Amino acid sequence: MAMDSSNWMAASLDLNANPLRLFDDTPKKEVQDDFTGLGLKVVSLKEEETGVLVDKLNQVNAENRKLTEMLTVMCENYNALRSHVMEYISKNPERESPSSRKRKAESTNNNSNNNGVVGNSESSSSDEDSFKKPREETIKAKISRVYTRTDASDTSLVVKDGYQWRKYGQKVTRDNPSSRAYFKCSFAPSCPVKKKVQRSVEDQSILVATYEGEHNHPHPGRIESTSGANRSVNLGSVPCASSLSSSGPAITLDLTKPKSNSDAKASKSPELHHFLVEQTASSLTKDPSFKAALAAPISGRILHHNQTEKW
DNA sequence: CGAGTTTGACCTGCGC
DNA sequence: GCGCAGGTCAAACTCG
Numbered sequence: 194m195a196m197d198s199s200n201w202m203a204a205s206l207d208l209n210a211n212p213l214r215l216f217d218d219t220p221k222k223e224v225q226d227d228f229t230g231l232g233l234k235v236v237s238l239k240e241e242e243t244g245v246l247v248d249k250l251n252q253v254n255a256e257n258r259k260l261t262e263m264l265t266v267m268c269e270n271y272n273a274l275r276s277h278v279m280e281y282i283s284k285n286p287e288r289e290s291p292s293s294r295k296r297k298a299e300s301t302n303n304n305s306n307n308n309g310v311v312g313n314s315e316s317s318s319s320d321e322d323s324f325k326k327p328r329e330e331t332i333k334a335k336i337s338r339v340y341t342r343t344d345a346s347d348t349s350l351v352v353k354d355g356y357q358w359r360k361y362g363q364k365v366t367r368d369n370p371s372s373r374a375y376f377k378c379s380f381a382p383s384c385p386v387k388k389k390v391q392r393s394v395e396d397q398s399i400l401v402a403t404y405e406g407e408h409n410h411p412h413p414g415r416i417e418s419t420s421g422a423n424r425s426v427n428l429g430s431v432p433c434a435s436s437l438s439s440s441g442p443a444i445t446l447d448l449t450k451p452k453s454n455s456d457a458k459a460s461k462s463p464e465l466h467h468f469l470v471e472q473t474a475s476s477l478t479k480d481p482s483f484k485a486a487l488a489a490p491i492s493g494r495i496l497h498h499n500q501t502e503k504w
Numbered sequence: 505c506g507a508g509t510t511t512g513a514c515c516t517g518c519g520c
Numbered sequence: 521g522c523g524c525a526g527g528t529c530a531a532a533c534t535c536g
Binding site: 359360361362363379 | 507508509510511
């Protein structure tokens, strides 16, 4: 893609800027386009003050629009980029690197981890995954990574995702002082899904669960994900998914089909669509981990895309 | 007593 | 070929 990814990434990652915070703290109706009504209500104020306020509100509104547009563009770019990469991968399966790259990919992954952003490990997961398992059956295996916030004092490597798991091993790895636990789905061998759980090097309160494969049986029961106890940001379905879970309302952002859904809504009600976009943006920007979680997979895609172009 | 967990041994792949 | 590291196995152990 010809666009300067670093620019829009930087811009889009600045969503926590004041205008949106102000927007968050301000009742929705006060940020409507028609500020004349508001001006009439504050007739007791001096004209200058009113003018200043109206200017400020207009300015905030304009910035909100810009940010909304940026978010929309970002979603569209991500979607386009993603489809581009998937198309490329499907067209060039023989380009899958030999298995010798497995450890290299993992070591680069660790480097990105050391950069201080939790989500960075996810950023390379899709790349890593594509390199790591060159054999046909494993390429098909869907690999996702889920970040779950737990109490740092909680030593159990348990990520409650509703499925039942059977632990079959635990190992201390070189790059992480905390041990890694290996789980198989309790429906194994009929269900081939495996999961690895390890605490984040950066933040011991974060559990990193890596899922390999897809369950071929129904969900035993949605316990955690829909209880409202977890907040997740799901960025993309195949081949990578990233979630950040902790206490709070559930936020699911499916960037895999943002256009079709939003277009459908927008065609029905552009105002509603605009409102939803703004609400989503403001909600997400309240979460400091959102930037990391969002930046990681996108930057990973960009890196991957750049690499594929160099090939 | 059966199911699940723990943990040391073993296997496999990669880098040197 | 050797050593290292990640992943898996399976016997011993724990718990309800």
